Amino acid sequence: IDSCEVALDFTEEEWRLLDSGQKALCCEVMQEVFRNMSALGKARICSGLSSSKFF
Numbered sequence: 001i002d003s004c005e006v007a008l009d010f011t012e013e014e015w016r017l018l019d020s021g022q023k024a025l026c027c028e029v030m031q032e033v034f035r036n037m038s039a040l041g042k043a044r045i046c047s048g049l050s051s052s053k054f055f
Contacts, residue, residue, distance in 0.1 A: 006033055 008026055010018070018026070 006037075 008030060010026075015023070
């Protein structure tokens with residue numbers, strides 16, 4: 001398993017429908033997943049994900 005398999009990826013429309021609390025939770029979850037995967041030596045950047053929409 002790698003971080004791409006557990007990543008949350010929203011379309012731009014789906015992301016716009018989330019409120020600020022939901023967006024913050026999504027970012028927190030993805031950061032925790034990345035930290036955990038890094039600790040296991042399995043973290044990598046997923047080319048199909050647009051991290052810019054998280055900020």
